[in-house]
Amino acid sequence: MGRHRHRRSLTAKQALLTLAIALLLSVLAGAIELALDARKMRQEVVHQTQHRLELVDGTAAEAAFQLNPDLANQVVEGLFSGGRVASVVLRDDFGRIMAERHRAYQAPSDWLTRALFGDILHYKEALDYRAGVGSLDEPMGELELTLALDSLGRDFISRSLLIFSLGVIKALAIAALLAIAFHAYITRPLLQVHAAIVSADPRQPGRWPKPAMGGHANDELGHLVESLDELLNAFQQGLEQRDRLHQISTMDGLTGIANRRRFDDFLTQEWQRAHRCGHPLSVIFLDIDHFKEFNDHYGHVAGDDTLRAMAETLTRVVNRASDLVARYGGEEFVCVLPDTDLEGARQVADRIRQAIHDLNIPHAHSTQAGRVTASLGVASAFPADGRSDRATLLAQADSQLYRAKHQGRDRVASQT
Template sequence: MKSPRPRFPLSAPGKAPKKGSLTTKQALLTLLFAMLISGVAGSIELLSHATNMRQETEQRITQQLAVVNGAAAEAAFQLNPDLAHQIAYGLFSDNEVAWVSIRDDFGRSLAEFDSPERADSTWLSQYLFGDILHHQTALAYYIGSDMPEAIVGEIELTLAEGYLTQQFLARIYTVVGVSILEAFILSMLVVAFFHLFITRPLLKVHAAITQTDPNRPGQWPKPALRGHQHDELGHLVDSLDHLLKAFQQGLEQRDQLHHLSNIDGLTGVANRRQFDEFYQHQWRLAQQMQQPLSVIFIDIDNFKEFNDHYGHTMGDDTLRAVAKALNQCIDPARDLFARYGGEEFVCVLPGQDHDDAINIANCLREAVLSLAIPHAFSSTHSDLTVSMGVASMSPGFFISAEALIEHADQHLYHAKRLGRNRVETRKRPA
């Protein structure tokens, strides 16, 4: 009886890992690293933006004060509030300025504008713009070529802290949004690249392994990975192919050894060991399934005299010829014909009742007679013959496995005592 093959350690059907799990993990990890890098790069870029915005604001206010300085000095010198009002309003109309004042050299206000609502100061606005919010410039008036410039007043203004913070936050949102979009696009490109060149080939290898027949691992559907013939993935597939073929060779060698251990070396039919395994299994099965089971013991008549006079070489050839003829009378897909020892053979007939066994026994006897092997030194017949004992059990008449064998053996010896070349049994199942 053929022993079961060991199960190959493959994924069980219905429990295969999800195809996209590796891609999902890879995508999340790539996105995480991309966001981390983007966050660091964005922080550096925000610091750069803050510095640039401070410099741009200071430069712009300084330029504006330089542009209006002459006109404001003229208004202060002439004590002209209308002109001062126009200049101050021009500065104040910019949302960037929260308060502006033009004064003469006695500190009297010629024009002043103040925003009615000012945003509350925050730690961020103070950190970014706290030291550049207040600007104060003296108004120098040129009186004549022979006179030095005179300080005739001053312009003082305060920048809108909330407006500057809003502008900065607007830049932050733009920078952060662009950074996130860049990180997402970069991560998707990386994921697509890795999926195309690494993850998908690995999934192909996994799919090929899960589709491998455990009984024929050497015939696994080896995947063809384009572009990976000479890299690590290609080496992995080649190593798996070598391993599975080596495993297949090991299974074949084991089966061959198992086959050889169950085959009689001389006749090529099943040996005593295989008979014992097969018979015990079929006897238990017959009891469980309530089915009949028959056994035929076969012995070549006067074979000792045949060997003594024709020689052992001729005796071995005769054993092979007899075994071949007898083996053709049974169904090898269901029954078993084995060499029991010496010149004795045995047939195990699962599912065959007493009458079926008698018919097969007669076929066996006729098969040997048809060989017409001369046996001039036989005390009973001129040609080689066989004697047989048949024992059967059927539902309702179950006996032990040993008793069934013993009955068949007793019937065989009874056939020999009655003149050989015959089949002996009982009418009633044992």
């Protein structure tokens, strides 16, 4: 089921990408088409309005000359009923209103409609009348017409929606054709490669079901399959090498336990986990007493053996899967005890001290009964309370270690 979901997902992504590109192109083309249509609509509005005014010019001039209100009203009514008109006013040559019509409307608040049509709303036509043959035209009045901006806006929106609808339909059709073509020629072969990779056994990568690319044998997809074949054949070797390098990078070479780098990473992870869960976290620092004198007297080979014996003892006592024992540096070791409070960590430290006694490794320069001993410092914290951090916890454990040394060594010191 997971593979089928991946296939549908890849196909869907390819289809969505194709659709997005087609829609983007349609939007760009639609924006250009809308700009051209807006320019065309402006020209049409101006031309139609001027033409209507020219048609009634003679009748309006005659009404003004005769001071005929009925004829004036007919002219005004004719213009007003033509649509897109907000007001029509006919005045005589003295500026007196002979007839007028107004329509109440709410001006659109959008800036686009005002920007497109705000400068072509108002028209004034001077009315000239010639009384007889051979006489000159004399001004008889004025005809004023104002277009309704809201009507122009609605008409523009209707035209825009039609243009965009057609653009979207075309984009969907193009996207569908492109999606089908891409799926047949690119996506489906890629899904075949994906299915073959998923079914490959990392333990036997050379037997993966290498897909036949057919028409893609000599193009980038065919080269990809060949490269994958080489990669999978070397995959197991690479994993093994990676595991070896990881082990080397996180393990102390002398004692075989975790090194300082592994300790730092582990403490960070456990601090975050303890912070989330509200659990305590404890640390034990251990330092072998008078180890320099031991090395000087018995030699470095014996010193190395002692360090290994110390590491084995620590891992035997601190044996929970969630704990970590690491060599901190030189003759110093550290134990990280998740989900352990101060009292529990103190008990573990006491067991470690006793286990070191039980080793009974001779130490001629020891101040404690002639055998190897160790001093231990214990500290604990609740990360969730926000009153300390990792550095503070380590500093407290280190401080307790040195307190144990100053109090005579071969002992455990902990927070009070």
